[in-house]
Amino acid sequence: MSGFLSTEDLPEDYRDLKATVADFARTVVAPVAAQHDRDHTFPYDVVKGMADMGLFGLPFPEEYGGMGGDYFALCLALEELGKVDQSVAITLEAAVSLGAMPIHRFGTEEQKQEWLPRLASGQALGGFGLTEPGAGSDAGGTTTTAVLDGDEWVINGAKQFITNSGTDITALVTVAAVTGTDAAGRKQISTIIVPSGTPGFEVGPAYDKVGWNASDTHPLSFTDVRVPRENLLGEKGRGYANFLRILDEGRIAIAALAVGVAQGCVDECVRYAKERSAFGRPIGDNQSVAFTIARMQARAYTARTAYYDAAALMLSGKPFKRQASIAKMIASEAAMDNARDGTQVHGGYGFMNEYTVSRHYRDSKILEIGEGTTEVQLMLIARDLGL
Incomplete structure (x- = not known):
């Protein structure tokens, strides 16, 4: 990955990955998401499915049981999973970027050989x-x-x-x-x-x-x-300094997850606005509803652009701390704003837990807190500007 890439310009291997994970999210994750949310149960079958697909090993070398991909590939997978279930997406994000990545980045050869094959396979977290x-x-x-x-x-x-x-x-x-x-x-x-x-x-x-x-x-x-x-x-x-490096990378991954949430809310609202009628016509014919969804799409697009840029800088070996903080802040706010607007578009149905937007409404707030709060991101951006 070099330079900015729009979704439409992604190389074929990235597009294939997105399509594969999107299909998995739609056919495997989405049908059980509401039940696991309601029962507060860990989705072991879904995790096994992700493991079988190699998602836990995406950014790790093949010599350690990984897929030989990169961090951007992980981000694309997180975006697709985030559209339908944040719990599943954060399970993958934390397992890879927080659980396994420190060992990959800073571990001895013996530590890598002992732990990475199990973590990259998804057999262990x-x-x-x-x-x-x-x-x-x-x-x-x-x-x-x-x-x-x-x-x-x-x-x-x-x-x-x-x-x-x-x-x-x-x-x-x-x-x-x-x-x-x-x-x-x-x-x-x-x-x-x-x-x-x-x-x-x-x-x-x-x-x-x-x-x-x-x-x-x-x-x-x-x-x-x-x-x-x-x-x-x-x-x-060097533990804290090393963790800060891990958190910088993790903010890009969280931004990708948040973009998935923001886009997922758009997709749900477009579908609902075409199907739901009021006063004899689809509610999407009302300019206020259409404009709300259009603004939601603008937020998702802007946030995606930000995390693509931060990922490109990271993978090219250039400084990316400021861009990672910007991406994390913009994307988490987009997720929260779109979840709120998406719930409003759905009206009373948006307050029912079986609807994806309702879960996003409850889930999204933590995106503005975890991996560094919005205030921490502002502090880091200001500091990088010399302020």
Whole structure:
């Protein structure tokens, strides 16, 4: 991928991927989405289907069991899944960009050989243990600690809001922990791989959330958890810096998911506006309804352009932090705005949970919070401008 590409100009392999995932989303994901949302159940069959398609291995090299694709391919898949079910889309996004990508980017050869084949195949999921009850973007607030005792790390602390951390196929959580202080007395943050089932590693009850009800999210606690010294991921003291790189990439993926939501709301509204009649004619004949949907399409198009541009910069090796923040902010706001307008277009039916726009209305708010709030994105953009 080089330079800006519109959807119509995508190379054939990207177009084929989009079409394949779109068909899967329509025929496999959509029919069970409302039930999983209603029951708050993790969609294991859907996840297996995505695994069989190779979606969990899209951006990873074939030597580690991946598909040999790139991050943009992952984004295209997330956009198509996001149109019909955000819970399924975030399960894939978190598994790849937060669970497996840190090991791919910063792991030793031994760590890659041990973990990536399982994660890339979708047979296992990984979690990303950064956020704590009193710390998220604020690294200085991290209180989880890891202390070397001989050849083992001893970890104590807690994490919260951790996606894919409590499923039957969760294999590990990468934990950010304080491992000392630097020369200036600041906390030294490192990251350590903690396999599921390690004594002292406890997964709390699933959260009762406003949305993303089929996504697996738990608080975690670590009480004298011991793992081998070799489980350090990346250099000691570089954990937070490495996580920031992962979050920069992840913002492009979240933007792609949000674009799928924004476009999905447009598609649902176009269909509904043609089918639903009031006062003897389709409601889409009313200019107010047509203009509302037209504005929704403009938001989706603008957001897609932003994430395509950020992805192109990332894959070409150029600085992309500002563009990733812009894409994430624009796309998450587009998703939220389109979900609200889409619900309004559907009228009373938009307030019924079986309609996709109603789930998007509940689900979309977190897109403006996760992977850095809108306010954090504004801070990063301003900082990059020298302000």
